[in-house]
Amino acid sequence: MSVLKTVVAGIIVVAGLSSQAVMAKEWKEIRIATEGTYKPFSYIADGKLTGFDVDIANALCEKMQAKCTIVSQEWDGMIPGLMSGKYDATVASMSITPERQKKIDFTDKYYATPARFIAVKESEIKETTPESLKGITVGVQGSTSQASYLEDNFKGTEVKMYKTVDDANMDLANGRIDLVFSDAAILADWMKSADGACCKFVGGDVRDEKYFGVGKGIGVRKSDPDLRDRFNAAIKAIIADGTYDRINKKYFDFSIQ
Known part of the structure; x- marks a missing residue:
């Protein structure tokens, strides 16, 4: 009798788990x-x-x-x-x-979308290679793929982390940093605004599956x-x-x- 109870209990547990699985898949x-x-x-x-x-x-x-x-x-x-x-x-x-x-x-x-750099329109920066950006200060949103890319590949560049891209953009507009690095679509949209009219893209598209997938x-x-x-x-x-x-x-x- 105890064996039967054990089997029945097992069936109930399995049925319960199956029911939960079905419910989970409904979403x-x-x-x-x-x-x-x-x-x-x-x-x-x-x-x-x-x-x-x-x-x-x-x-x-x-x-x-x-x-x-x-x-x-x-x-x-x-x-x-x-x-x-x-x-x-x-x-x-x-x-x-x-x-x-x-x-x-x-x-x-x-x-x-690719990542890109932006600078103020008066900037003389044209190339955005690790060698050309030594000593340059670049703003980037922290804990992002762009931040990891800069930290790993731009050892001679001063990388400044920000909570948001908007914060970095405003520091760029106000002359506190030299460049901002972010998603090209984000930067393109900001540069359509009154605040972003100060700035331009520099360098080309940045694509690297290791960092940007x-x-x-x-x-x-x-x-x-x-x-x-x-x-x-x-x-x-x-x-x-x-x-x-x-x-x-x-x-x-x-x-x-």
């Missing part, structure tokens, strides 16, 4: 994190989160028929917050890199491959039906896909 409600200080990808306007990443997240959720809550999260805590279960995914312009893939999983890329992906926990797969299917769907292109054109005058 009717998803909590998504973005940064909120990374215009035009994510920023606050009229008290609400908006931007390319936010619109993409909402479009993906609509395709998945999921109720999504989008929250702002400071960049330094983005991956730790995901891993601890604070939210289920990040749609935050995060580069898919080997280092990050050790901790979390990623969807296919949903956009890819193959593009930007949606981050999920390694324990949630089903959620990753649902996002991948939704990414393909919004590209196929033209939704992605409409969102792209809302923020950029060039394709970032």
Whole structure:
């Protein structure tokens, strides 16, 4: 009789786990994190989160028929917050890199843009090689792929870390640093503003898969491959039906896909 009870109990446990697995794969409600200080990808306007990443997240959720809550999260805590279960995914312009893939999983890329340097228009800096930038001060957002790239490859350059790209840009505009290094789309958008009219691109596109990966992906926990797969299917769907292109054109005058 005790053996029978043990078998029955085992069946109940297995059934319970199977039921939980099925429920987990439904993903009717998803909590998504973005940064909120990374215009035009994510920023606050009229008290609400908006931007390319936010619109993409909402479009993906609509395709998945999921109720999504989008929250702002400071960049330094983005991956730790995901891993601890604070939210289920990040749609935050995060580069898919080997280092990050050790901790979390990623969807296919949903956009890819190069990194670039900017300087004030009066600057005589033209080349942006490690040799040419010795003794130069470059601003960059901390804990980013761009920051890692500079620290590893520009040993003779003074790399100054900032909490946000906007903070670095303002120091550049005010003559406190010589260059800013960030995502080209972010910098291009800022240079359209009154504050950014001071500045120009210098050097060329910077692409290095070791640091910048193959593009930007949606981050999920390694324990949630089903959620990753649902996002991948939704990414393909919004590209196929033209939704992605409409969102792209809302923020950029060039394709970032």
